[in-house]
Amino acid sequence: MFTFLTQRILQLIPTLFCVSILIFGLQQLLPGDPALVMAGEERDPAVLEQIRKQYRLDQPVPVQYVYWVKGVLTGDLGESMRLKKPVSELVVEKLPVTLQLACMALLIALAIGIPAGIVSAVKRGTAWDYGANIFALWGISTPNFWLGILLIFLFAVTLNWLPASGYVGLRENFWASIATTIMPAFVLGNAIAAILMRHTRSAMLQAMTADYVRTARAKGLAERRVVLKHALRNALTPVITLGALEFGTLLSGAVLTEQIFTIPGFGKLIVDSVFNRDYAVVQGVVLVTASTYILLNLLADIAYVLVNPRLRA
Amino acid sequence: MTTLAETTSLPQAGAAEDSPWRRALRRLLQRRGAMLGAAVVLLLIILAVLAPWIAPYDPIQQSWSLVRKAPSWAHWLGTDEVGRDVLSRVIWGTRASLSAGVISVGIAICIGVPAGLLAGSAGGWIDGVLSRITDAMLACPFLILAIALAAFLGPSLGNAMIAIGITATPIFVRLTRGQVLATKVEDYVEAARAVGNPPIRIALRHVLPNILAPILVQATLAIAAAIIAEASLSFLGLGQQPPAPSWGSMLNSAQRFLAQAPWMAIWPGVAIFLAVLSFNLFGDGLRDALDPKQQR
Numbered sequence: 001m002f003t004f005l006t007q008r009i010l011q012l013i014p015t016l017f018c019v020s021i022l023i024f025g026l027q028q029l030l031p032g033d034p035a036l037v038m039a040g041e042e043r044d045p046a047v048l049e050q051i052r053k054q055y056r057l058d059q060p061v062p063v064q065y066v067y068w069v070k071g072v073l074t075g076d077l078g079e080s081m082r083l084k085k086p087v088s089e090l091v092v093e094k095l096p097v098t099l100q101l102a103c104m105a106l107l108i109a110l111a112i113g114i115p116a117g118i119v120s121a122v123k124r125g126t127a128w129d130y131g132a133n134i135f136a137l138w139g140i141s142t143p144n145f146w147l148g149i150l151l152i153f154l155f156a157v158t159l160n161w162l163p164a165s166g167y168v169g170l171r172e173n174f175w176a177s178i179a180t181t182i183m184p185a186f187v188l189g190n191a192i193a194a195i196l197m198r199h200t201r202s203a204m205l206q207a208m209t210a211d212y213v214r215t216a217r218a219k220g221l222a223e224r225r226v227v228l229k230h231a232l233r234n235a236l237t238p239v240i241t242l243g244a245l246e247f248g249t250l251l252s253g254a255v256l257t258e259q260i261f262t263i264p265g266f267g268k269l270i271v272d273s274v275f276n277r278d279y280a281v282v283q284g285v286v287l288v289t290a291s292t293y294i295l296l297n298l299l300a301d302i303a304y305v306l307v308n309p310r311l312r313a
Numbered sequence: 314m315t316t317l318a319e320t321t322s323l324p325q326a327g328a329a330e331d332s333p334w335r336r337a338l339r340r341l342l343q344r345r346g347a348m349l350g351a352a353v354v355l356l357l358i359i360l361a362v363l364a365p366w367i368a369p370y371d372p373i374q375q376s377w378s379l380v381r382k383a384p385s386w387a388h389w390l391g392t393d394e395v396g397r398d399v400l401s402r403v404i405w406g407t408r409a410s411l412s413a414g415v416i417s418v419g420i421a422i423c424i425g426v427p428a429g430l431l432a433g434s435a436g437g438w439i440d441g442v443l444s445r446i447t448d449a450m451l452a453c454p455f456l457i458l459a460i461a462l463a464a465f466l467g468p469s470l471g472n473a474m475i476a477i478g479i480t481a482t483p484i485f486v487r488l489t490r491g492q493v494l495a496t497k498v499e500d501y502v503e504a505a506r507a508v509g510n511p512p513i514r515i516a517l518r519h520v521l522p523n524i525l526a527p528i529l530v531q532a533t534l535a536i537a538a539a540i541i542a543e544a545s546l547s548f549l550g551l552g553q554q555p556p557a558p559s560w561g562s563m564l565n566s567a568q569r570f571l572a573q574a575p576w577m578a579i580w581p582g583v584a585i586f587l588a589v590l591s592f593n594l595f596g597d598g599l600r601d602a603l604d605p606k607q608q609r
Contacts, residue, residue, distance in 0.1 A: 014445045018445045018448065018449030023453075023461075029462070137593060137594065138590075140593055141537070143582065145548050146564060149578050248454035252454040255456055290449075290454075293454065
């Protein structure tokens with residue numbers, strides 16, 4: 001276990017190094033003089049000179065990279081040109097909103113995806129199975145911004161049950177907060193529910209043919225007990241770890257969903273920064289998401305080994 | 314040796330009657346979902362190619378007397394906020410979506426498959442470097458990386474395709490590399506190496522034809538993802554630029570008129586859904602048909 005862990009963590013170093021080069025390299029894609037882009041409307045040569053000095057644009061690219069990485073390692077992700085705030089502060093400010101959304105979405109996804117997967121595997125080839133598979137295809141094929149727009153039309157414009165946009169913090173008013181986030185959370189959860197359903201279905205189909213399930217049946221256990229206690233328990237392990245990897249889908253989805261429901265989270269931050277040419281924020285946000293994803297990947301791997309005694313050796 | 318490997322892997326005329334590709338095709342034809350998907354894809358391709366002749370109106374012709382008119386006989390799907398015909402824009406939008414799907418996946422394959430072949434065949438430090446770059450790219454969520462790339466490249470449909478293509482590349486690198494490693498130990502590859510074929514010839518003539526199936530499946534599913542990605546980027550204003558029609562940007566303007574003109578929001582979304590669904594259906598069917606484990 002210990003060697004596995006050290007090996008796995010050592011492997012992360014070159015990956016993180018590549019991520020940092022990739023994200024730093026984005027800046028090199030900017031057409032023309034980056035100082036000119038950063039300055040926006042400003043054309044004063046003195047200001048441009050100052051920007052070049054401040055961001056070390058007058059130095060060779062590798063030197064710029066070293067300074068950038070040094071900053072990142074000490075928690076300095078640069079500064080937002082638009083909001084005049086450190087990027088790290090913005091990240092800390094916006095992250096809880098997206099996390100709330102992500103947690104709610106995951107709960108919805110688990111509540112729909114896993115039962116649907118179980119039913120579809122147990123009742124393979126029946127109308128239930130077809131229904132669940134159609135649901136999964138729907139979830140994977142629906143663009144989430146369209147689903148968001150349809151929900152707003154139905155629940156906000158037509159029925160007037162829920163607010164169309166905006167966000168209320170959890171601590172300010174719990175129920176109002178849920179009301180503002182339930183639609184976006186459903187939109188996000190819908191796509192992941194479909195993926196979870198497919199994983200659960202195939203894992204359950206595999207588990208149902210395993211020897212221990214046959215043994216459990218031979219012992220005369222009730223089918224319900226066989227399915228829920230014996231098959232599901234073993235099938236869930238890969239589902240949970242695969243589910244953790246859907247974090248990336250959640251964050252990608254959050255970009256558009258937050259945009260549609262005007263929720264001031266991580267996704268809206270990146271889109272707003274893109275449109276205001278606030279490139280330091282874009283870089284910072286991509287870096288934070290990538291690092292979080294890598295970390296979650298690691299945790300999923302560790303969890304997988306922990307719950308699977310055969311791999312623990 | 315060479316000819317033996319070829320006759321069993323390539324769909325050549327005069328080859329054995331029951332080649333694996335032929336068997337796969339037969340299985341594919343039996344799958345209703347896949348055939349339905351293929352039919353819709355074909356229909357969309359026809360719409361995209363014949364758009365100038367099929368679309369009833371000019372998709373960018375504005376008319377102030379026709380602003381936000383509900384669906385009628387003259388305008389089947391209604392008109393938008395500047396009086397353009399929604400049906401014509403949906404039909405023309407097929408071009409942007411399909412070309413974005415196909416071109417960006419084409420970019421991903423053209424970079425990803427050779428890189429994967431190289432990583433898998435060469436091994437050593439080349440493999441190490443390529444694999445770490447792949448890991449790094451896969452660590453960034455798909456859409457976020459595509460948005461970041463599109464933002465830094467500048468908003469246009471062409472740049473959106475490049476951004477989506479680059480973002481989709483690592484999946485193909487990883488897939489190809491894995492397949493190469495798996496076929497490397499097969500007897501026919503060993504044999505080809507034993508008779509002294511150079512590595513590049515082994516990779517191209519012996520390994521590549523045998524790993525085409527999973528790449529084809531992945532490509533079909535990747536087109537579905539790329540269509541959603543293009544629509545997302547256009548929705549955000551980072552793809553197709555106005556006034557040129559695109560399903561994503563149509564939904565963006567529709568969102569502002571949900572209460573007054575809900576029809577503007579329905580049809581572009583239906584179009585995206587159908588296109589993505591049919592590529593997914595076809596891809597799923599293709600995977601089942603080509604999966605050797607399903608044989609017999």
